[in-house]
Amino acid sequence: MIAKVTVMALLSHLDRFNRRHPWSHNDHYGRWVANRVAASGARHVLDVGCGTGNLAALLRRRAATVTVTGLEPDPATARAAAERFADDPAVTIVQTGFAGRDPQRRWDAVTLVAVLHHLPLVPTLRELRGCLTAGGRLVVVGCYREAGPADVLAALPAMVANPIMGLIKHPVRADALPSHMTAPTADPRETLAEIRAAAARELPGARIRRRLFWRYTLVYDAPSGRGGA
Template sequence: MHFIDWLNRFNATHPWSHNDFYGPWIVRQVRSRGARKVLDVGCGTGNLVARLIPWADSITGLEPHTATARIAAERFASNEAVEIRPEPFEQRDPGDRFEAITLVAVLHHLPLQASMKGLASALDSGGRLVIVGCYRESTRADRLVSFGALLLNPMMGLIKTLRDTPADREGMTAPTAPARESLAEIAAEAALFLPGARIRRRLFWRYSLVYDAPRRGALS
């Protein structure tokens, strides 16, 4: 059996969430900005929302997939600080502003340019946008990092499946889609609508983007 075939079979029997892997890092980005009013776009079953609860006064989760939104709403039904709305980001109240906005493996489901513009406008003064996203491989550097992830993935899968919980497994049932834009294309759009955004290629077929909105009255 070829090595890649073995990897595929092993990974299929030891699935783990590449998105949840970045949850602690995302929480640190939100906490370090002192954000208390948070919007999680495409919240899925609410694993990131659960991590954010101890650090936020108010969390709104948007999830357009009806069945997934229902799971999240039932999960946090007794928590008054959490509101789950079964709607896409495009249908949000345009008057709402948030001190932090998070997206995990969501932006590639949305129209890139319009979404970046909308996310910027939904941030409060000094608010922080934190994205962990998927990108289309297009360069040698992309493929090199992917090769490293390919080798590490089985090890992480073995560790994670020994420790996972029902919430972890349920979180991997949300709809998926292939990434359309390359990292260079994402960075080019960010330069237009999220000037100063910090973008990094990450392991496990992800990238991160952190953008801090200007504070009102700040000198340009």
Template sequence: MRLLRPWTRLNARHPWSHNDAYGWWITRQARRLGTVRPRRALDVGCGTGNLLARLPGVVDEVTGLEPDSATAAIALGRFAESPTVRVVEGSFDQRPPGSWDLVTLVAVLHHLPLEETLSSLRIMIKPGGRLVVVGLSRETRADGPWSALSVLLNPLVGLLLHPRADGREPVGMTAPARDPKETLEEIKQVADRVLPGARIRRGLFFRYTLVWGP
């Protein structure tokens, strides 16, 4: 639409990662695990490590799992001297063994087989632990109001976070990506079967959230 062209040009000059908008929310979810502090966290598809940088101090040990070699190399270099953050290059099937107090997936679940992955995640969570997902779903008419609001807010947030109008994408946005196949309703149906009690909500910037655990 012609009316949106200036908005689109502004957005192109100030790109930013929609995933980073949820970093504070994920950290808050980690802090809500009650009086027992979470000890081990796994961030599946950690990218260049922006979420990994937030979690020390909330958890004792953080492991990032990243399948893309170039992206994993950036995260490995970033945390090479960290005593509490470990980065593993590998796919979800190559994840470290064991169970976790907190498992996070940010813009990752739609890259994986949905039901099979949720079933695996259920087993990976310790009793009293929490699964936190920020995901993408295939858009339907029901997503329209949220998407419209996100389109309007997107360049404004970009202007704040990326004030230099150089059009350069943050490094964290350069990892390979794919479009989601499942709608939010389809995701809810699978989650209801595999993760009873999971709380799923639509969110801004073309994302939804899923939380399973106390």
């Protein structure tokens, strides 16, 4: 009982510390996502749940010829993103969710960062496959529900590294979260095993890896001889 109380007190202290030194686990993987997109040779990219546009900005810096369509359902966040790219005709921000995309259009690459767990997993994976051009690439950084000893062990390094990263990235104590970290959140429903199984059915050949900071990555390349169906 004493040990449990001690652990809970430690976790509460860590949570308060992390809130004072906030940093984005999602942005941590932004450069990785941009590199995966650039490596595919994509020219037209759909960024689902684009937030305030941090990934879109990385994509534009990584390849100036890339055009980005960002979908963001939260009105305030979408407005901030649209204002950010008001002078860049290669970036279009649309205030809508994934369901509001142009259903007839196909993209060379589609990205989702901490977005997939907001959507129904299996139907969304199927629709994402259909959004790709022949040879197009899907890049996902996702969240999963922890379940079992493997997830607990995987979380331990992140718990240790998280406050260190907070001090490095945000050394000054914060009174509030940065604007790019204020979009609505949701708890993930599926475990990593369930996500792997769904991807194996809907995205044959997809590469999934468990990552640090409670994330996983998924990369899928559509067959090059036909569309993403």
